[in-house]
Amino acid sequence: MTTEADRTGPLLLGVRHHGPGSARAVRAALDAARPRAVLIEGPPEADALIPLAADEHMRPPVALLAHAVDEPGRSAFWPLAEFSPEWVAIRWALENGVPARFIDLPATHTLAWEKEEPAEEAPSEEAPAEPDLAEAEPADEEPSDDVRIDPLAVLADAAGYDDAERWWEDVVEHRGVGAEDPLAPFGVLAEAMAALREVYGSGGHERDLVREAYMRLRIRAAQKEFGDAVAVVCGAWHVPALSERTTVAADRARLKGLPKVKADMTWVPWTYRRLARASGYGAGIDSPGWYGHLFSAPDRPVERWLTKVAGLLRAEDRIVSSAHVIEAVRLAETLAVMRGRPLPGLGETTDAVRAVMCDGSDVPLALVRDRLVVGDVLGEVPPDAPAVPLQRDLDRIQRRLRLKPEALERELELDLRKETDAARSRLLHRLRLLGVPWGEPVASRGSTGTFRETWRLRWEPELSVRIAEAGVWGTTVLAAATAKSEADAVSAPALAEVTALAERCLLAELPDALPTVMRVLADRAALDTDVGHLAQALPALVRSLRYGDVRGTGTGALAEVAAGLAERIFVGLPPACAGLDADAAEEIRRHVDAVHGAVGLLGDAPAPGHGDLRARWRTVLRVLSGRDTVPGVIRGRAVRLLLDEGELAPDEAARLMGLVLSPGTPPGDAAAWIEGFVGGGSGGGMLLVHDERLLGLVDTWLTGVPAEAFTDVLPLLRRTFSAYEPGVRRTLGELVRRGPGQRGGVAATGSGVPGFAAEPDQERADAVLPVVRLLLGLEADDVELVGVAR
Structure with a gap:
């Protein structure tokens, strides 16, 4: 066994950044070498945060977060899981009373470097770009300093493997730490990396040369303090460079002139899902959940894993017995022997689960991959970890409302009549105003009342950065949301955005921001002459009026502005509908629908001095329905809305349809009128089913369209009728096939309504x-x- 006396120079432990085999090997090597100091690849500004790793409330996965003080949105993460060698080294140093220090390039340079060269490498949400053994690039490309290589893939290819992950599992993860020399694996890996660097140089990672120069300077400083009894835990790719003999002057010359920004650091929770390579993390792995299992269950890992899988499938109501687990274990072991592997890996266990527990289906297997292979584990950090004031206020509110962040997506049903649920709703809406989308509102099942809300919650690690960035607006969630809403109202480019902001301020209950937003809204509404903009703004404004009763928010000023908007729409809409092309007419048709719904709601809470808005809107609809200069899709929709409101008799609606579908009307105009009358998701299909007169008019017109015009009207008709539900389309087809007089399924009764008697x-x-x-x-x-x- 290699001892400290036999070794000259620091002990270099090259690792894969998130590898349980590397983590176990690092622990064994540190136990054997007993160094006086442990140096770890990471930003040195985080040295003061290392003692927090021993706190009982610290639960990996966690990450070191660095952000620029003047630009909190510019940030970088250094994630660590329980099976990360760096985390194992930190814990070993704390447990043994040995100093632990980070030696990578300071975050103050890393963040400034990203700022100066955004095109070459975009600012990272995770750790700065790392030539980690997990990165994937083709191993057979021509050697070049400009090519970013994957050392793991190169070594796997040299060993005859077509899968780099499988090779790593065989030679590292399935290798137990026994009585052999615990330092031997690191020597072998260092030799392999040295050979690769002779061929590939820096491997396309030019910044690594600067980082490695800084690390060498830190190692020299540690040697002066502790001698050669120093252990260095770093990415295996860096080991040859760190053992290279260079001068202090040469290393300092590489660091000369590096840009700097002022940076703060803290610990933040991380998730297994964000460790996955699919999330875009440069040093990611394919299966963090599987690696976490290998690290926590070194004995009988296959049996324990398949037991977990069986438990998950049982929870999803699949029939999985103990016999299934036993057979799956046997199959996985047999597959490993047939494939020449020392132990079953993830591939073998997955194949066994598919064949034995999933009946050959990949559908339940996708659940296993999502919940177990990747996983939804969310780490925790101690309450006394450094944080911006806004984060501390959010933590306090979360504890008070018993609303704990979770990595697993879940739905939260809120009853706004309950004080706790109302407070939760306010918090989630305020965070959305701050650009922290912890919750996403979704449609409530089984209720359309304004007292009920449904949220889809999922905490992502990058939300910590959003909170730090939002800290410039205030030290509490309420103050920050208020300040940002006021600023957004002033800078909003469109009237519709201001009205949407007013609605969100009511939902978030920001009484101090609402006067500013309402003043901006009134000013914009008075100056905006575009009917389309006014029609876009009105629905959100009117919806906001409904929140007053449930949330206890005064909406008098809001009702006044909404009524004024409605009146301006009434005046400007008819002239705005003249001379429109097909696309503009369809857009106005959507605005007419939105305004119709908004006026219906506004009529329940009329503003003083504005009269009967519903009656005035019906007058506008009559004007639209009778003007030949208005596009057919708008005229048809106006007739339909009047019919639904009971302001137009069915006989009159049939007469208007008959006039439009007469031979004198161009087929394209007639098709557009039909689309407006029975299309657009307005329930027109059921109207045709229950009114034989209207269906007969459409049928007669359609069969009489000239062949040369039919191609032109077909897209409009297809768009109209394809929006109907399958059952409605089928019923209409049956009625048309039966013909007049038999469309109700019985002989004609003279009622004109299929399926109904005369009396x-x-x-x-x-x-x-x-x-x-x-x-x-x-x-x-x-x-x-x-x-x-x-």
């Missing part, structure tokens, strides 16, 4: 009344109703 059937109607009374909660008034209720 109501009193006996059948009476049979329905008990059920209707029960649904409405009415008192039972006869024995029959009591029986039904029972």
